[in-house]
Amino acid sequence: MSKESYELKAEARERVGKGSSRELRRNGLIPAVIYGDKQAPISIALSTNEVTKRIHAGGFMTTVATIDVDGKKIKVLPKDYQLDPVRDFTMHVDFLRVSGNTLVNVEIPVHFENEEKSDIKIGGVLNIVRHEVEVHCPADAIPEFFNIDLSGKKIGDSIHISEVTLPKGVTPVIDRDFTIATIIAPAAGIDESAAEGEAEA
Incomplete structure (x- = not known):
């Protein structure tokens, strides 16, 4: 079976773009997007430490997680993440919304x-x-x-x-x-x- 699910706390992002992303990273946060399930994408910010810990624990791309976005809980599956090619820290994560019948x-x-x-x-x-x-x-x-x-x-x-x-x-x-x-x-x-x-x- 897949690894045990986990929860990440996130905050919705109003501003997007390179300048906003750089500012988030300076503050220890990672820009991310939740998309899919025929709903509008949501731009969010996550704790760099929490996400990095989950990636290094293994099974990141095959474990369904819950993201708490300002109190609203969304089930997701990580679909992609980008690492800085030089410093090897996480730059961005894409999450896919999932439900019980999502394939x-x-x-x-x-x-x-x-x-x-x-x-x-x-x-x-x-x-x-x-x-x-x-x-x-x-x-x-x-x-x-x-x-x-x-x-x-x-x-x-x-x-x-x-x-x-x-x-x-x-x-x-x-x-x-x-x-x-x-x-x-x-x-x-x-x-x-x-x-x-x-x-x-």
Whole structure:
């Protein structure tokens, strides 16, 4: 399941534009916009520290949040954020309004387990083609990650999206059985004696 929801306090912004944004950042705030759900966009300001903390905690783009705008609570999903290319602080955030029946496209991280039960233990290399998989799913049921079991995988094997058990209502955006990872031989080749020893064990 997705990470636990959280709440951010915000204030509505009357003024927009570069000058206003610079002033907000000097005061420890980030300019942001809430849009979607067939309603007019709302310009808001958020605490830089709070937003940065949420981004660094992980799962920021896949966790539904509540934004309290001057007492009005709005459910949102972060859709984009910009970082300063030099100083690496958050410059701006875009949020999408969501409700129980909102469907969204999100990129879900892929985790791998049981490498020691595959040919990786004898020197095979896990070649990850996709670190994330983009899916279409309900906003209130976004998976936190997909787990892929490597047990029994041999050198030359590929892992496709069809091998991943997707939760109900979650479908890949790409409409084909694409490759997520492969197990390949190392550039130096496999140590045959080590492989035989593993097999005997």
